[in-house]
Amino acid sequence: MAKVHFIAIGGSVMHQLAIALRHKGYEVTGSDDEIFEPALSNLRQAGILPAATGWDATRITPDTDAVILGMHAREDNPELIRARELQLKIYSFPEYIYQESKNKTRVAIGGSHGKTTTTAMVMHVLRNTGQSFDYLVGARLEGFDQSVNITDAPLIVCEADEYPASVLEKRPKFHFLHPQIAVLTGIAWDHINVFPTYDIYKEQFAIFIRQMEPGQVLIYNSSDAELGSLVAAEGRHLRLVPYGIPIHMINDGVTRVFFDEGYADLEVFGDHNLLNMHAAKLVCNELGISDEDFLKAIASFKGAAKRLEVITKSDSSVIYRDFAHAPSKVKATVEATHRQFPDRKLIAVLELHTYSSLNADFLSQYEGALDNADVAAVFYSKHALEIKRMPDLQPELIAEKFGRKDIRVFHEKAQLDAFLAQQEYHHANLLLMSSGTYDGMDFPSLKNLLAK
Structure with a gap:
C-alpha cells in the first residue's frame, strides 16, 4: 500500500486528491497551518484530518512513497526540508x-x-x-x-x-x-x-x-x-x-x-x-x-457551480451568480445574458477581487466589458486591497477605465446593498459576477429583491 503525505493538505483541490487516494486504499497523511471549511469537515469525514495544525518534520518518514506539495507551502517549510534530506519523491499536484x-x-x-x-x-x-x-x-x-x-x-x-x-x-x-x-x-x-x-x-x-x-x-x-x-x-x-x-x-x-x-x-x-x-x-x-x-x-447539463448559476427567478426575472472576473469572461457573460433575454433590462454588477482586476494598470483591459448591460456597477472591497497589499483605487479611475460615464462604483457593501434594493426587477435580470463573495453577501436573501 502506497504511503503519501500532503504538505498543505487543506487546499480546495489538494484535500480532494487526498480523499480520493484514501478511497483508493492508500495510506494518507497531511499537515497544514490552517484548514477551513469545507476541507475541514471533508477531511474529518474521510479520517485524514491532521490531529493538530502546524508543521512537524517528524511526520516525514523514510517509508513515505510520495510527498505532495501544496501551493501555499513555502521553501523553508520544515516538512519539505526533511523530505529533501531523506531524498523522498516530492511532487506538485499536477506532477x-x-x-x-x-x-x-x-x-x-x-x-x-x-x-x-x-x-x-x-x-x-x-x-x-x-x-x-x-x-x-x-x-x-x-x-x-x-x-x-x-x-x-x-x-x-x-x-x-x-x-x-x-x-x-x-x-x-x-x-x-x-x-x-x-x-x-x-x-x-x-x-x-x-x-x-x-x-x-x-x-x-x-x-x-x-x-x-x-x-x-x-x-x-x-x-x-x-x-x-x-x-x-x-x-x-x-x-x-x-x-x-x-x-x-x-x-x-x-x-x-x-x-x-x-x-x-x-x-x-x-x-x-x-x-x-x-x-x-x-x-x-x-x-x-x-x-x-x-x-x-x-440536454440535462445545468452548468458548474457559480457559472451563470440561478440564485432565484420569477416569471419575468432571473438573478444569476457567475464566476466571471477576467475581462474576456465578463464581456462574454454580459453579452450572453443580454442576447438570451433581449426584451429584459440587464443589471450587471462586477466585483473586482483578483490581483489583476485590482491593479490600476490592468483595469484598461475591462474597457467595454459591461457595455451590453443597461445598468452597470462595479464593487471592490478596501479589505481586499489591504490583504493583497495594494494601493487604494479611486472610483473615478475605475469608471474611466471601463469606458462608461454612467457606471456606478461602490467600495462599501452597504452602498451595494442599497443600490440593489433600489432597482426595478420587473422584466429585468440581475447578473452578479465575481470570484469573491461581495464582502460576504447573503445570496439566498436576494430572492427578496424579486418579491417587491
Missing part, C-alpha cells in the same frame, strides 16, 4: 496526477476561459453514457461528490490550469499533464502577478502545444484569432481539430443547438457555452461517443 495516470488516456482541457465548464460538460456526458473515468475539475459539479477522483479507470479528464504548480515548480500546472487529447478554449491575458506581460502568458500555451507528442489530438477554438495563429505556428505535428459556435436558435429564453441531424434544448446559454459545448462534443467523439448520445446527455 502527481500524471504519475497516477501514466497508463490512462489523458484528456486535458485548457485555455484562459471556459475550461471548467467544458470539463464539466465532458464529465456529465461520460457519466450519463455509463463510462468509467477519473477526473480533476476546479468546481463543484452536480452529481459528483468530489472535484478529484483517482481510481483504476482507463481514462482521466482534467481541467488544465496555467497557474504555477508549486513553490518549487514554477511552471504552469498544465505543462505536467501530457495529454493524448487536448482542448484549448482561447487565450486572454490573466494572472499578471505571475505573467507580467501578454507575451510571457501566451508562451505558456506555445510550450503546452510543443510538448504534445506527434499525432496527438488538439481541439482548439478557431474563432480566437490569436490562438489560431499560435496553433498554426506550433501545432503542425498534431492532429488539429478546430471548432466554432455551432448552429443554434434562441426561442423564449431557451437555446436549441444542432449537430448534423440531431438537436437538443439546453439548460445553459451564451456563445461562450456553445463554444464550450462544441469542444466537449469533439472530445466525446474522440472517446467513441456518438453525436446522438452526446445530445441526449448534454
